[in-house]
Amino acid sequence: MKKEGSISGEMKTYLIPKHPHPAKLKGNPKIHKQNKPYRTIVNGIGTATEKIAEIAEKELDNYVINSPSYIRDTTDFLDKLSKVKQPIPKNSILFCFDVVKLYPSIPREEGIKACKIALDTRRNKEIPTNDILEMIKLVLEGNNFRLIDRDFLQNEGVAIGSKLGKNFACTYMRQWDKALEKFKEKPLFYKRFIDDGFGIWTHGEQKLKEFMDFANSINDKIKVELSSNKTCKEECEVCDIERHEEKIILGDKTFNLKKNIHGCQLVNLIYGLHCEKCNHYVYVGETERSLNERIKEHLADIRHDRDTAVAEHFNQEDHCKEDITVQAGIQSKYLIIALEPEAASIYCQEPRTNVESDKTIFGNQGTKYVVIDLGGKNYTETLHVSADAIQKSLYKESVSCKGHEEAFRKLFKSTIDLIIKHVDKLLKHQNLSDLDHIIMVGGFSERELVQTAMRQKFPSKTIVIPDEAVLAVLRGAVLFGHQPKIIGKRILRKTYGIQRWPEWDAELHPETKQVRIDGVDRCKDVFYKFAVKGENVEDGHSSGQIFQALKTDEQTLECTVYISDDTNPRYVTDPSCQRLGNLIVPIPPLKRGDS
Numbered sequence: 001m002k003k004e005g006s007i008s009g010e011m012k013t014y015l016i017p018k019h020p021h022p023a024k025l026k027g028n029p030k031i032h033k034q035n036k037p038y039r040t041i042v043n044g045i046g047t048a049t050e051k052i053a054e055i056a057e058k059e060l061d062n063y064v065i066n067s068p069s070y071i072r073d074t075t076d077f078l079d080k081l082s083k084v085k086q087p088i089p090k091n092s093i094l095f096c097f098d099v100v101k102l103y104p105s106i107p108r109e110e111g112i113k114a115c116k117i118a119l120d121t122r123r124n125k126e127i128p129t130n131d132i133l134e135m136i137k138l139v140l141e142g143n144n145f146r147l148i149d150r151d152f153l154q155n156e157g158v159a160i161g162s163k164l165g166k167n168f169a170c171t172y173m174r175q176w177d178k179a180l181e182k183f184k185e186k187p188l189f190y191k192r193f194i195d196d197g198f199g200i201w202t203h204g205e206q207k208l209k210e211f212m213d214f215a216n217s218i219n220d221k222i223k224v225e226l227s228s229n230k231t232c233k234e235e236c237e238v239c240d241i242e243r244h245e246e247k248i249i250l251g252d253k254t255f256n257l258k259k260n261i262h263g264c265q266l267v268n269l270i271y272g273l274h275c276e277k278c279n280h281y282v283y284v285g286e287t288e289r290s291l292n293e294r295i296k297e298h299l300a301d302i303r304h305d306r307d308t309a310v311a312e313h314f315n316q317e318d319h320c321k322e323d324i325t326v327q328a329g330i331q332s333k334y335l336i337i338a339l340e341p342e343a344a345s346i347y348c349q350e351p352r353t354n355v356e357s358d359k360t361i362f363g364n365q366g367t368k369y370v371v372i373d374l375g376g377k378n379y380t381e382t383l384h385v386s387a388d389a390i391q392k393s394l395y396k397e398s399v400s401c402k403g404h405e406e407a408f409r410k411l412f413k414s415t416i417d418l419i420i421k422h423v424d425k426l427l428k429h430q431n432l433s434d435l436d437h438i439i440m441v442g443g444f445s446e447r448e449l450v451q452t453a454m455r456q457k458f459p460s461k462t463i464v465i466p467d468e469a470v471l472a473v474l475r476g477a478v479l480f481g482h483q484p485k486i487i488g489k490r491i492l493r494k495t496y497g498i499q500r501w502p503e504w505d506a507e508l509h510p511e512t513k514q515v516r517i518d519g520v521d522r523c524k525d526v527f528y529k530f531a532v533k534g535e536n537v538e539d540g541h542s543s544g545q546i547f548q549a550l551k552t553d554e555q556t557l558e559c560t561v562y563i564s565d566d567t568n569p570r571y572v573t574d575p576s577c578q579r580l581g582n583l584i585v586p587i588p589p590l591k592r593g594d595s
Helices: 009-015 050-065 074-082 108-120 129-141 165-180 205-217 230-236 291-299 321-328 340-348 358-362 405-410 412-427 448-457 469-482
Strands: 023-029 038-043 093-099 144-147 150-153 189-193 196-201 224-228 241-244 247-250 253-259 271-275 281-283 368-374 378-387 390-400 437-441 462-464 489-491 495-500 514-517 520-523 526-531 536-538 556-564 577-586
Touching (some): 009 050, 050 129, 050 165, 093 205, 108 129, 108 165, 205 224, 340 437, 340 469, 412 448, 437 469, 448 462
Parallel strands (some): 023 144, 368 437
Antiparallel strands (some): 093 196, 144 150, 247 253, 253 271, 271 281, 368 378, 378 390, 489 536, 495 526, 514 520, 556 577
16 A cells, blocks of 8 residues: 555554454443343454454544444434424334444344445545555454364454444444435334434334334344334324433423433433333433443553552442452552542642632631542543541532533534533532632643633632642542541442341331241331431441341351431332342350350
8 A cells, every 4th residue: 555655654553563462351331231241343443454453444434433323422313313304293103223242243244235325425635545444454354363272263243342343333334224214114213323223113012012013124143122102102192302411301391301311321322211100211321331441541550559440430330350350460458549630639738739729729727729630531520628627528419511522613603612511500509509619630621621611601710720730639649548547537439338137127127128037027028227328428437227037047147238218218128228148147156154
């Protein structure tokens, strides 16, 4: 290609890796699905075809973005949904489908033909179509990966994890959509996020089934699974669609927009529709990166004897601390978890950071300030109160910025408007009524455009940006590792307790909870609180209580620990409660006369 003048010498140097190695196979759990099945992903970073895949992907961008069914993100989806032609016929059905194992199922020859159609539509053909097709073939046929001590070669489809993967799949699916249009009846509305389709159907349930059967006949290797809201079809008689922040109104029926199922969205948002009337959920899309990948970013250069900060989205539903340390090569006893906004706050208190007005902020006990972490793709904020060396996290919330990196650069205004709107909403919270200072950290906070917008919107607040704000979290994490006691107290985010079985009281307990154990009537599933959401708790806080075994011959005392979003849960079966784990305490054998 260089000899033919298709690419420059600089491009050739960029495409040829210096120290290539085989890809690595890994599994990411689909934590939004039952039993959390694993999605196999091939990590192509550092492989011989990594940069080639990157160039080929960019050449397909415009074709993918201009697809009639294309969805960029949640906002784009809602905007397009709000423009559906009115009025919508009665008995309309919301439907969604999932293409089963799309990436590895794409027939390569058909995928390459679809890519040729896409590449022929380019205005800029500086790199000829045939050369790009050869690059695509090289990426597809050169996906060799290593698992333990064995090497494998993928012989069909495209790798999940390859930089070419998304656009190759979307390019093929655009041709698949075109074939789907041959069905006589058409959806009133149809959009697709890679392998997740969503639409409004107006031709009845039988025709919808025939429509999906036709979809499954387009290619033997591409199969779709359908779900719809047919259980509440009569309530979907709609005549209007409006957008109300996180809700969609379809006539007299309200759907809540569900996001952030995975806990950490960095590229695209997860979204779905949840019906308030019948509790039915319609799944629409999914993110491209997992919590595990984000944590590995933080741990990439950390050795066995170092501490680090990980994303504050970490919770018991995701990977446990021990699993992460094993994967990262860190001994569990050496790992300390620090919340990112807290780490940033610690860094800003260092005299060397040249924080504007730092004496005013950190020198007075009881001073309130908000730390806003404006990273490249998401931002978080936490309220702090300075009290000697104690920092109390009183209020926190997290929002993912709209769009991926490329869109982020092009849509500064819309992104900044979103940040301004959210901070304004945050400052109206009762805990922030007397707040005077806003500290901004993260790479995006260094942009003059962001700083100017914040100062114009909040003229009465002191906007503070430390030197090298982009490194505030990382450096604060190192400081926290050396001084972990600097965060002495925190406000509990959950209520903690155990499952208790008190004696039955007909005036207090429902009959459905009555059980008989060892000759005694008891109430099962009672939530016994140890610590309540909103309480100010010191680091290392412990709480004790005397319990007795339910049966006289038991050898262990088992306590099931639960958490709840409520401050006063009654039973561990309440919707707000979630099982955290079990405590098993051995009961020593008793001699006669002991108790």
